[in-house]
Amino acid sequence: MIIDKILLTENEINSICTSLGEKITSDYQGSDLVLVGLLKGCNPFISDLAKKIDLPLEIEYMVASSYKGNTFSSGNVEIRLDLSKSIENRDVLIVEDIVDTGKTLDVVKKILINRNPKSLKIVTLLDKVEGRLIPCECDYVGRKIEKAFVVGYGLDYNDKYRNLPYVAIVKI
Numbered sequence: 001m002i003i004d005k006i007l008l009t010e011n012e013i014n015s016i017c018t019s020l021g022e023k024i025t026s027d028y029q030g031s032d033l034v035l036v037g038l039l040k041g042c043n044p045f046i047s048d049l050a051k052k053i054d055l056p057l058e059i060e061y062m063v064a065s066s067y068k069g070n071t072f073s074s075g076n077v078e079i080r081l082d083l084s085k086s087i088e089n090r091d092v093l094i095v096e097d098i099v100d101t102g103k104t105l106d107v108v109k110k111i112l113i114n115r116n117p118k119s120l121k122i123v124t125l126l127d128k129v130e131g132r133l134i135p136c137e138c139d140y141v142g143r144k145i146e147k148a149f150v151v152g153y154g155l156d157y158n159d160k161y162r163n164l165p166y167v168a169i170v171k172i
C-alpha cells in the first residue's frame with residue numbers, strides 16, 4: 001500500500017469536528033440526543049466530535065460491517081453488535097466515518113426507524129457521493145470526497161491503518 005496524498009491533516013480534522021460540533025450543538029438544543037456510532041470506523045471521529053458538542057448527550061454503538069477486507073463493498077451488511085438501550089422518542093444521530101454505496105446506512109436506518117426514535121439523522125466525516133448505489137442523504141458532512149480508497153482516522157485496509165492520525169488516499 002502506497003500513500004498517494006494526505007486528504008485531511010490532523011488540523012483539518014480538528015476544524016471539521018469543531019464546526020460540525022457547533023452546528024449540532026445549536027440544532028439539538030433541548031433535545032434528548034443519542035449519538036449512535038457505527039464501529040469500528042467511527043471510533044476516532046465520534047470521540048473527537050462528541051467533545052465538541054456542548055450538550056448532555058449519550059453515546060451508543062453498533063457494529064455493522066460489510067467490507068470484509070476488500071476495498072469494495074460486499075453488499076452484505078451484518079449487524080454484529082446492537083444498542084444497549086431504547087431509542088424510542090429520542091433524537092438519534094448516526095455517526096459514520098464514511099458513506100460510500102449507502103448500503104450500510106440503508107440497513108441501519110431501517111432497523112433504527114422501526115424503534116420509533118423522535119428523529120433520525122446522519123453525520124459523516126467523509127461522503128463519497130459518487131459511490132452511491134442506494135440513495136442516502138447525510139444531514140451533516142465533514143468533507144465530500146471523490147472515488148478513491150482512503151485509510152486512517154478510523155478507516156482501514158484489511159483492518160490496519162485505523163490508527164493513522166490523518167486521512168490519506170492510497171494506492172493498493
Ligand code: PRP
Pocket residue numbers: 038039040041042064065066067068073096097098099100101102103104105155156
Ligand atoms: C465502512 C464504513 C461505513 C461503511 C460505508 O465500514 O465505516 O460503515 O463501510 O460503506 P457503504 O456506504 O458502502 O456501506 P466497514 O463495513 O468497512 O466496517 P468497519 O467500520 O469495521 O471498517
